[in-house]
Amino acid sequence: xxxxxxxxxxxxxxxxxxxxxxxxxxxxxxxxxxxxxxxxxxxxxxxxxxxxxxxxxxxxxxxxxxxxxxxxxxxxxxxxxxxxxxxxxxxxxxxx
Amino acid sequence: xxxxxxxxxxxxxxxxxxxxxxxxxxxxxxxxxxxxxxxxxxxxxxxxxxxxxxxxxxxxxxxxxxxxxxxxxxxxxxxxxxxxxxxxxxxxxxxx
Amino acid sequence: xxxxxxxxxxxxxxxxxxxxxxxxxxxxxxxxxxxxxxxxxxxxxxxxxxxxxxxxxxxxxxxxxxxxxxxxxxxxxxxxxxxxxxxxxxxxxxxx
Amino acid sequence: xxxxxxxxxxxxxxxxxxxxxxxxxxxxxxxxxxxxxxxxxxxxxxxxxxxxxxxxxxxxxxxxxxxxxxxxxxxxxxxxxxxxxxxxxxxxxxxx
Amino acid sequence: xxxxxxxxxxxxxxxxxxxxxxxxxxxxxxxxxxxxxxxxxxxxxxxxxxxxxxxxxxxxxxxxxxxxxxxxxxxxxxxxxxxxxxxxxxxxxxxx
Amino acid sequence: xxxxxxxxxxxxxxxxxxxxxxxxxxxxxxxxxxxxxxxxxxxxxxxxxxxxxxxxxxxxxxxxxxxxxxxxxxxxxxxxxxxxxxxxxxxxxxxx
Amino acid sequence: xxxxxxxxxxxxxxxxxxxxxxxxxxxxxxxxxxxxxxxxxxxxxxxxxxxxxxxxxxxxxxxxxxxxxxxxxxxxxxxxxxxxxxxxxxxxxxxx
Numbered sequence: 001x002x003x004x005x006x007x008x009x010x011x012x013x014x015x016x017x018x019x020x021x022x023x024x025x026x027x028x029x030x031x032x033x034x035x036x037x038x039x040x041x042x043x044x045x046x047x048x049x050x051x052x053x054x055x056x057x058x059x060x061x062x063x064x065x066x067x068x069x070x071x072x073x074x075x076x077x078x079x080x081x082x083x084x085x086x087x088x089x090x091x092x093x094x095x096x
Numbered sequence: 097x098x099x100x101x102x103x104x105x106x107x108x109x110x111x112x113x114x115x116x117x118x119x120x121x122x123x124x125x126x127x128x129x130x131x132x133x134x135x136x137x138x139x140x141x142x143x144x145x146x147x148x149x150x151x152x153x154x155x156x157x158x159x160x161x162x163x164x165x166x167x168x169x170x171x172x173x174x175x176x177x178x179x180x181x182x183x184x185x186x187x188x189x190x191x192x
Numbered sequence: 193x194x195x196x197x198x199x200x201x202x203x204x205x206x207x208x209x210x211x212x213x214x215x216x217x218x219x220x221x222x223x224x225x226x227x228x229x230x231x232x233x234x235x236x237x238x239x240x241x242x243x244x245x246x247x248x249x250x251x252x253x254x255x256x257x258x259x260x261x262x263x264x265x266x267x268x269x270x271x272x273x274x275x276x277x278x279x280x281x282x283x284x285x286x287x288x
Numbered sequence: 289x290x291x292x293x294x295x296x297x298x299x300x301x302x303x304x305x306x307x308x309x310x311x312x313x314x315x316x317x318x319x320x321x322x323x324x325x326x327x328x329x330x331x332x333x334x335x336x337x338x339x340x341x342x343x344x345x346x347x348x349x350x351x352x353x354x355x356x357x358x359x360x361x362x363x364x365x366x367x368x369x370x371x372x373x374x375x376x377x378x379x380x381x382x383x384x
Numbered sequence: 385x386x387x388x389x390x391x392x393x394x395x396x397x398x399x400x401x402x403x404x405x406x407x408x409x410x411x412x413x414x415x416x417x418x419x420x421x422x423x424x425x426x427x428x429x430x431x432x433x434x435x436x437x438x439x440x441x442x443x444x445x446x447x448x449x450x451x452x453x454x455x456x457x458x459x460x461x462x463x464x465x466x467x468x469x470x471x472x473x474x475x476x477x478x479x480x
Numbered sequence: 481x482x483x484x485x486x487x488x489x490x491x492x493x494x495x496x497x498x499x500x501x502x503x504x505x506x507x508x509x510x511x512x513x514x515x516x517x518x519x520x521x522x523x524x525x526x527x528x529x530x531x532x533x534x535x536x537x538x539x540x541x542x543x544x545x546x547x548x549x550x551x552x553x554x555x556x557x558x559x560x561x562x563x564x565x566x567x568x569x570x571x572x573x574x575x576x
Numbered sequence: 577x578x579x580x581x582x583x584x585x586x587x588x589x590x591x592x593x594x595x596x597x598x599x600x601x602x603x604x605x606x607x608x609x610x611x612x613x614x615x616x617x618x619x620x621x622x623x624x625x626x627x628x629x630x631x632x633x634x635x636x637x638x639x640x641x642x643x644x645x646x647x648x649x650x651x652x653x654x655x656x657x658x659x660x661x662x663x664x665x666x667x668x669x670x671x672x
Contacts, residue, residue, distance in 0.1 A: 002190065002191040002192070003162065003188040003189070003190055003191075004188055004189045004190075004191060005187065005188045006154060006155070006183070006184075006186050006187060006188055006189065007154065007184065009187060009188065011188065036651070042188075044188075045154075048151055048152075048154070049626045049627065049628065050145045050146060050147075050151075050626060051145065051147070051149075051626075051627070052145065052149060052151050052152070053628060055624055055626075055628050056624075056628070058582060058583065058621075058624070059582070066579065066651055066660070068649055073164055073187060075132070075162055075187065075188075084162070084187040084188055087582070088582075088583065090582050091581065091582060091585060091649060091651065091660040092579040092580055092581045092582055092585065092587065092618075092620075092651075092660055093579070093580045093582065094578065094579055094580075095578040095579075095580060096578070098286065098287040098288070099258065099284040099285070099286055099287075100284055100285045100286075100287060101283065101284045102250060102251070102279070102280075102282050102283060102284055102285065103250065103280065105283060105284065107284065138284075140284075141250075144247055144248075144250070146241045146242060146243075146247075147241065147243070148241065148245060148247050148248070169260055169283060171228070171258055171283065171284075180258070180283040180284055194382065194383040194384070195354065195380040195381070195382060195383075196380055196381045196382075196383060197379065197380045198346060198347070198375070198376075198378050198379060198380055198381065199346065199376065201379060201380065203380065234380075236380075237346075240343055240344075240346070242337045242338060242339075242343075243337065243339070243341075244337065244341060244343050244344070265356055265379060267324070267354055267379065267380075276354070276379040276380055290478065290479040290480070291450065291476040291477070291478055291479075292476055292477045292478075292479060293475065293476045294442060294443070294471070294472075294474050294475060294476055294477065295442065295472065297475060297476065299476065330476075332476075333442075336439055336440075336442070338433045338434060338435075338439075339433065339435070339437075340433065340437060340439050340440070361452055361475060363420075363450055363475065363476075372450070372475040372476055386574065386575040386576070387546065387572040387573070387574055387575075388572055388573045388574075388575060389571065389572045390538060390539070390567070390568075390570050390571060390572055390573065391538065391568065393571060393572065395572065426572075428572075429538075432535055432536075432538070434529045434530060434531075434535075435529065435531070435533075436529065436533060436535050436536070457548055457571060459516075459546055459571065459572075468546070468571040468572055482670065482671040482672070483642065483668040483669070483670060483671075484668055484669045484670075484671060485667065485668045486634060486635070486663070486664075486666050486667060486668055486669065487634065487664065489667060489668065491668065522668075524668075525634075528631055528632075528634070530625045530626060530627075530631075531625065531627070532625065532629060532631050532632070553644055553667060555612070555642055555667065555668075564642070564667040564668055
């Protein structure tokens with residue numbers, strides 16, 4: 001299955017954070033904050049302004065992004081969890 | 097009966113999700129989340145901007161879409177349930 | 193008495209739904225949902241945009257429409273009940 | 289005293305509804321809904337749009353109108369009650 | 385002290401209503417509604433629209449006005465009470 | 481330390497009101513309303529409109545102003561208290 | 577790791593306030609208000625207006641700024657805490 005986000009929305013795959021502390025202890029799942037980093041796996045064509053023109057997207061597929069913990073809507077595709085959010089919910093892109 | 101959605105609204109038929117788990121057990125109806133996939137069975141002509149021009153729709157009849165679980169208004173046509181929602185309530189189109 | 197809706201408003205007469213179930217049993221009045229279908233009996237000239245031009249209406253008198261159950265304001269004209277609502281409260285037009 | 293409504297406001301005099309039922313029984317005052325019909329006794333010059341131009345009014349003095357029961361602000365002029373409301377609070381004009 | 389209201393604001397002096405009923409009985413202060421008439425003692429230059437142009441005021445110093453009971457902010461100038469409100473809080477101008 | 485307010489913000493120094501009543505009695509600090517007069521000690525360059533142009537400020541450094549008691553954000557600069565507020569929170573300028 | 581804020585957002589590093597009072601007593605951490613000064617370590621390209629053009633940023637990397645205590649979203653980069661906020665959450669720039 002293939003999702004094409006509408007307007008200014010993007011489909012984001014959360015990036016799994018490291019699961020051990022510096023001392024090597026594994027933190028049980030409920031004690032961890034949900035990660036707020038992800039990678040854009042699909043981006044919409046941009047939102048349509050009131051004059052009918054599309055406003056180009058700033059982010060694109062493959063971009064690594066940081067977003068608010070509660071941003072977007074969770075969707076399940078073939079058993080895997082993704083988030084659909086608006087571009088404006090993205091705080092920043094990440095460059096390694 | 098035939099519904100023609102107004103402005104930027106679409107008429108959506110929910111897609112029934114698979115009713116068995118991987119182990120083949122039938123899940124009773126109340127234990128399942130309502131599906132959030134559907135197919136557009138009718139699309140409006142687009143909303144009218146403040147300058148009087150219509151803004152063209154991005155989705156069209158036949159598109160498979162994903163939408164927020166609480167999006168839209170339920171309508172019953174000849175005993176069958178549909179949803180009328182605005183195009184902007186659609187998160188993404190689905191391509192198989 | 194004759195009502196001319198203002199701006200983008202329409203005057204709608206609710207359509208009475210069938211009062212028997214398929215088995216022919218009459219449902220007492222309180223057990224039925226109020227119908228959300230109607231017919232436009234009068235339409236306003238369209239709303240005035242910020243640049244002073246009127247935006248033409250999409251619906252017109254005689255159109256059969258579907259609308260949200262709580263849309264509009266009830267008005268009584270010569271003992272009969274009508275609804276005045278904005279065009280944007282109409283979900284779709286109905287064609288038989 | 290003479291009131292000139294500002295911008296897109298109108299001064300409305302409520303029309304007193306008939307006080308007897310069809311059988312001729314007088315309904316005590318508290319059992320009646322407040323009327324929502326009225327006559328425009330003064331209309332403002334229209335609201336000023338963001339580009340500085342006035343948007344012409346659709347209603348004018350003498351128009352009989354129907355409005356939401358809770359629309360407007362009550363004002364007393366020489367002991368008589370009036371309502372000042374925005375044109376957009378008017379649902380429709382009435383023609384006999 | 386002299387106040388020059390900013391943007392689309394006006395400085396209003398409340399007009400004291402008559403303090404006796406028709407029968408000549410003096411109503412104690414707490415039993416009276418606060419008056420909602422006033423006189424504009426200073427008017428701002430008008431608000432600045434998004435294109436940077438000022439939108440001219442409709443009211444001017446000396447205008448007698450009627451306004452919502454809770455409109456504006458009370459300010460005390462040299463012991464006397466005034467109200468600063470936006471022009472749009474004024475319902476109507478009064479002509480005797 | 482020197483603060484340059486951003487956009488349409490101003491930095492305001494509250495003016496201390498007289499601390500004695502007419503009879504010369506000193507009012508303890510908690511019995512007094514916080515003053516709502518102040519002097520602008522720095523003004524931003526104006527806010528940027530949607531077309532990218534700055535909208536010029538109406539007030540300037542040195543202006544004495546009156547503002548809502550709860551307007552703005554308190555900031556401490558070198559131990560002294562100031563307020564940062566938007567120009568639109570200013571009700572009026574004061575001329576002695 | 578390198579963060580590039582999106583649109584009109586900035587990445588801010590909080591500036592640690594002095595930790596002793598004038599008398600030299602160290603204030604325990606919970607008794608201190610969180611600082612509201614910071615330095616911009618990265619700035620977005622500016623937000624996209626409705627006509628598709630970017631609106632230039634007023635602040636830039638290296639600017640020392642003052643902002644509302646609750647402004648922005650906390651992000652952790654390589655163990656260090658930062659804030660991502662919109663330019664409009666910045667109250668003023670600081671010049672020493």
